[in-house]
Amino acid sequence: MTSSEQSVDHLPSVPYLLSVTPAGAARSTRRSAVPVRARYTYLGPEGTFSEIALRTLPEVANADLIPSTSVTAALDAVRCGEASGALVPIENSVEGAVTTTLDELATGQPLLIDREVVLPISFALLVRPGTRLDEIKTVTGHPVAQAQVRRWLATYLPYAEWESAASNAEGARLVRDGRFDCAFAGAFAARRYGLEALLTDINDVAGATTRFVLVARPGPLGLPTRADKTSAVAWLAHNHPGALLELLQEWSVRGVNLLRIESRPTGEGLGQYCFSFDAEGHASDRRVAEALMGLHRLCPKVRFLGSYPRAGESRPRPRPRPRPWPQGRAMGATTVPALGPAGVPARGAVPGPRDPDHDDDPAYTRAAAWLARCLDGPEAANPREAA
Numbered sequence: 001m002t003s004s005e006q007s008v009d010h011l012p013s014v015p016y017l018l019s020v021t022p023a024g025a026a027r028s029t030r031r032s033a034v035p036v037r038a039r040y041t042y043l044g045p046e047g048t049f050s051e052i053a054l055r056t057l058p059e060v061a062n063a064d065l066i067p068s069t070s071v072t073a074a075l076d077a078v079r080c081g082e083a084s085g086a087l088v089p090i091e092n093s094v095e096g097a098v099t100t101t102l103d104e105l106a107t108g109q110p111l112l113i114d115r116e117v118v119l120p121i122s123f124a125l126l127v128r129p130g131t132r133l134d135e136i137k138t139v140t141g142h143p144v145a146q147a148q149v150r151r152w153l154a155t156y157l158p159y160a161e162w163e164s165a166a167s168n169a170e171g172a173r174l175v176r177d178g179r180f181d182c183a184f185a186g187a188f189a190a191r192r193y194g195l196e197a198l199l200t201d202i203n204d205v206a207g208a209t210t211r212f213v214l215v216a217r218p219g220p221l222g223l224p225t226r227a228d229k230t231s232a233v234a235w236l237a238h239n240h241p242g243a244l245l246e247l248l249q250e251w252s253v254r255g256v257n258l259l260r261i262e263s264r265p266t267g268e269g270l271g272q273y274c275f276s277f278d279a280e281g282h283a284s285d286r287r288v289a290e291a292l293m294g295l296h297r298l299c300p301k302v303r304f305l306g307s308y309p310r311a312g313e314s315r316p317r318p319r320p321r322p323r324p325w326p327q328g329r330a331m332g333a334t335t336v337p338a339l340g341p342a343g344v345p346a347r348g349a350v351p352g353p354r355d356p357d358h359d360d361d362p363a364y365t366r367a368a369a370w371l372a373r374c375l376d377g378p379e380a381a382n383p384r385e386a387a
């Protein structure tokens with residue numbers, strides 16, 4: 001048994017976060033002086049990989065961890081102030097994006113990604129004690145799990161009927177209740193639901209991993225480390241030849257590496273897409289800041305999703321304070337706003353200093369003001385959306 005299995009077995013039984021008050025009710029608790037015990041939520045019920053991922057974070061050691069019924073419920077709990085943060089899956093190395101998470105972060109009241117966790121994923125076939133493989137007729141699990149065991153299912157349970165569950169642990173709960181014969185879930189979930197791991201280490205692709213993000217209400221960004229990632233969503237102005245290329249060029253001309261980019265339907269009709277991406281670096285890095293401002297000029301809508309340490313990079317540590325950018329000097333296509341003592345645009349320093357090159361350029365001024373608000377983390381870090 002691994003240490004993570006042990007930690008799950010010793011979890012207290014907690015209720016689901018079900019009641020959600022209207023969004024917009026509460027502000028971030030990050031700066032609160034009141035010593036309240038933090039509450040974090042995750043895709044539940046107890047015994048999900050999401051819970052294991054959340055428990056790897058030192059900041060939750062003394063917090064209450066409360067399962068949510070879905071990614072949407074977890075994020076809404078943060079939006080309305082019921083939880084300080086939510087840990088949800090966002091990407092799997094075999095199946096790709098967890099689209100619910102991408103879409104929920106792209107819409108609704110803005111949230112920021114604070115941290116990411118990458119977890120190795122391997123499934124066990126959980127059954128009620130005594131069930132044999134040749135007795136299994138119905139199977140359940142999360143859709144992302146199904147994609148990771150498709151070949152295994154075709155080989156060993158070709159006639160079993162699959163029905164998706166809200167999460168792998170929810171699948172295990174349904175097996176316990178007699179709704180299905182077996183569920184794919186982490187082996188650590190077996191004891192929680194009084195089940196038996198008939199088989200373990202099931203995976204079509206060895207070394208599969210899932211990336212999870214810890215999401216919170218907007219607040220000041222963490223200081224840059226030597227290994228950061230910046231996430232955002234951009235909507236293109238017109239569907240014209242080269243529109244996506246223009247967006248990508250904002251990054252490439254500045255030498256910023258994109259780590260992920262995917263299109264997601266906006267819901268406004270066929271062919272209407274926005275682009276969700278991760279870039280290497282922190283929004284206070286000059287090149288990343290310039291690229292974000294470039295996007296703001298180019299796109300009718302940009303949603304900043306945060307700058308945070310990259311998981312798995314050799315121990316990110318705070319950088320030495322960066323040298324201030326030369327104030328008001330043009331750097332490539334844009335200049336950057338005034339810097340505060342931490343090397344990031346100062347609170348209230350919006351827009352930047354008098355800039356003879358750009359003062360007659362309202363698009364520049366708006367982009368600089370937007371970037372400073374992204375770094376400072378006010379509630380409305382996405383004025384483009386209100387426009």
Ligand SMILES: O=C(O)C(=O)C[C@]1(C(=O)O)C=C[C@@H](O)C=C1
Binds near residue numbers: 048049050091121169
């Ligand atoms: O956290 C869980 O256990 C989940 O059910 C979610 C989830 C996911 O959506 O990626 C997590 C990891 C596994 O790769 C499969 C499913």
